[in-house]
Amino acid sequence: MSSSLPGLDIFKNSYEFRIAQLKEERENGIKVVGTLCLYVPDEIIFAAGADRIVLCGGRADTIPVAEQSLPRNICPLIKSSFGAVVDGCCGGNLACAHVPLVDVVVAEATCDGKKKMYEILPDYLPTYVLDLPQKPGSPEALNYFLSELRKFGKFMEGLTGNVVSDDALKREIRSANETKRLLHRLFGLRRRDPPPIRGSEVLRVMQKQFFLSPDQFRQGVGQLCNEMEHVTPDARTGPRIMISGCPMAAGNTKVPDIIEQKGGVIVVEESCTGTRSFWDLVDEDKDPWTALAERYLEIPCACMTPNDQRVARIVDLAKQYDVHGVVYYTLQFCHAYNIERLRVQRALKKEKIPLLAIESDYGDSDTEQIGIRVDAFLEMIA
Amino acid sequence: MITAGIDAGAATTKALLFRDREIIGYRIGITAFDFPTAARNMFDELLASCDMRREEVGNVYATGYGRNSISFADKSISEITAHTKGVSFLFPEVQGIIDVGGQDSKVIVVEDGRVADFLMNDKCAAGTGKFLEYTAKALEVPINDLGGLALSSNHPADITSMCTVFAESEVISLRARGITKEDIAAGLIASIATRVGVMAKRMGLKEHVAFVGGVAKNGGMKAALEKELGTILYVPSEPQITGALGAAIAAQGNR
Incomplete structure (x- = not known):
């Protein structure tokens, strides 16, 4: 469908370059922050003169290391991430090369599994936890989050010895908004029928969003968009599908791969590795701290209650992207997204948009079971 | 053709x-x-x-x-x-299908002869033919006799394990306590009927429901499911x- 997109190679071949870049930065005294969630504002990290790299685990091979310490029945993303940190800090050879390059983990109080895992993480890496209100939308919640962001700013100043000035923050807000606008352009092109790029290809790009430096990432996305403008994709063979649900961290592409192998055409992802990271921009005219607090509390994560904005967003995206069905993806044992499915399903049902729920971990044992469900779903909505 | x-x-x-x-x-x-x-x-x-x-x-x-x-x-x-x-x-009048096969169970909502929605059980033997196969073995009863035995029970045993492996050990401990084969068989069947019944209710199946798959040959299972759903099930002469x-x-x- 999109063999004529050489821009994808920029992302495929970026790993060694980025590792070398991080190593060089550390030699020059620049601090590297590891993050695991969209709620941690990149803007504050960069304004403090630090760099950041995502630590979310999408690979199965670090899970056995984690299961030596953590319960087996928690989400695979938490286990995989924790296993990579433990392995990376104990000189193992499983973790990616970037894990030992992290000076501090900036974690966040989102779901229960992550919060409790972050209590163990300091045994391996210095860890800072950003707190979040659980019921966004009130002035009190906003004020509390604002105070948390300022506290985080002070922490970053202490770590780097640099001041997080309003000017620096505004500069980083503009930079991050530029990335978000580019991603809107990329996703906008996918509204075409047929779309000029595969969903699994976009996912692999999005998995690099918080791995690469913003400059590298934007350069790649910009080139990709230019190429997508000019490709003539083959005729669409299957129904247009939206994926909605849990993040798919680097290494985890199982479900989109199966959907495409069965002939589904993925046109949009409502997830942390999809629209959630870039859909809303930060107000560039306001006080930068307030603007950040407002924007980050708008992220429609299932750890928030009630999460009406997510339900509305999914229905809206389904219409905007003209999808024939939604595949609701949950990581095994992710109670928040799993329970929230019912509200999403009911809202979509009103719009006569079918939903297929898939809950899975990082293993391959359920590939056939998922395959039969996807086959049946595609036949149903064809 | x-x-x-x-x-x-x-x-x-x-x-x-x-x-x-x-x-x-x-x-x-x-x-x-x-x-x-x-x-x-x-x-x-x-x-x-x-x-x-x-x-x-x-x-x-x-x-x-x-x-x-x-x-x-x-x-x-x-x-x-x-x-x-x-x-x-x-x-042709069917609005729902329950299929309990050897490896999985499915519930299908049918509208005008087409699939409107469906649900399959988790990646687990609970609620499938495998559950009956293993537990019948623990009961030392041929699988084909399980349904008949169950129908002659007056006090079905309470089987609480959904997990096939745990249910097998539960059957052995019930045997050790002197519970009759009939009551254990009825308990096993009620347990799987509850499991499948939840799936059917979740999909909103009410009437004109067909029951197919190898397990539909089991008369005890059909009776238990009918009780669970409050409707008479359509079972083809050869449900497989x-x-x-x-x-x-x-x-x-x-x-």
């Missing part, structure tokens, strides 16, 4: 020949290790028993767990679609062939 449907199931392979609006013949056999070999053998046996040659058969459609490994099939379709076509042919039938109907083309 004569068409064939092959249902390459995890436990059994079914082959069926279909012409216009009638079933010419069918065959059911054990799948064993090799899906393609079982499918080939079943198809050859079926052709021989119907005194037909391969050349007389038009399209062959495959369905079931091994559907993509049947090289002589022209196309494969999912079991969900196949059962819906097969059951709707036999019972609706998948193969649906595949053969799909192979007839869009009519």
Whole structure:
């Protein structure tokens, strides 16, 4: 469908370059922050003169290391991430090369599994936890989050010895908004029928969003968009599908791969590795701290209650992207997204948009079971 | 046109020949290790028993767990679609299907002979034929006798384990406590009926519901499910062939 997109190679071949870049930065005294969630504002990290790299685990091979310490029945993303940190800090050879390059983990109080895992993480890496209100939308919640962001700013100043000035923050807000606008352009092109790029290809790009430096990432996305403008994709063979649900961290592409192998055409992802990271921009005219607090509390994560904005967003995206069905993806044992499915399903049902729920971990044992469900779903909505 | 449907199931392979609006013949056999070999053998046996040659058969459609490994099939379709076509042919008024097979169980919502929604059980043997197979073994009872035994129970035992492995040990401890075979059998069947019943209720099935798959041959199971759902279930005279039938109907083309 999109063999004529050489821009994808920029992302495929970026790993060694980025590792070398991080190593060089550390030699020059620049601090590297590891993050695991969209709620941690990149803007504050960069304004403090630090760099950041995502630590979310999408690979199965670090899970056995984690299961030596953590319960087996928690989400695979938490286990995989924790296993990579433990392995990376104990000189193992499983973790990616970037894990030992992290000076501090900036974690966040989102779901229960992550919060409790972050209590163990300091045994391996210095860890800072950003707190979040659980019921966004009130002035009190906003004020509390604002105070948390300022506290985080002070922490970053202490770590780097640099001041997080309003000017620096505004500069980083503009930079991050530029990335978000580019991603809107990329996703906008996918509204075409047929779309000029595969969903699994976009996912692999999005998995690099918080791995690469913003400059590298934007350069790649910009080139990709230019190429997508000019490709003539083959005729669409299957129904247009939206994926909605849990993040798919680097290494985890199982479900989109199966959907495409069965002939589904993925046109949009409502997830942390999809629209959630870039859909809303930060107000560039306001006080930068307030603007950040407002924007980050708008992220429609299932750890928030009630999460009406997510339900509305999914229905809206389904219409905007003209999808024939939604595949609701949950990581095994992710109670928040799993329970929230019912509200999403009911809202979509009103719009006569079918939903297929898939809950899975990082293993391959359920590939056939998922395959039969996807086959049946595609036949149903064809 | 004569068409064939092959249902390459995890436990059994079914082959069926279909012409216009009638079933010419069918065959059911054990799948064993090799899906393609079982499918080939079943198809050859079926052709021989119907005194037909391969050349007389038009399209062959495959369905079931091994559907993509049947090289002589022209196309494969999912079991969900196949059962819906097969059951709707036999019972046009059907609005829901419960299929309890060897490896999984499914609930399908049917609207005008088409799949409107479906649900399959988790990746686990709970609520499947495997559950009955293992627990019948722990009860030292042939699987085919389990339903009859259950029907003659007055006080069904309370089986709380959904997990097949744990249920097996639960059966052994019930035996040790002197509970009768009949009551344990009835408890096992009630346990699987509850599990499948929850799936059916979740999908909103109320009436005109068909029960198919190997487990539908079990009279005790049918009675327990009917009690659970409060409706009389439609069970075809041969409940194992609706998948193969649906595949053969799909192979007839869009009519």
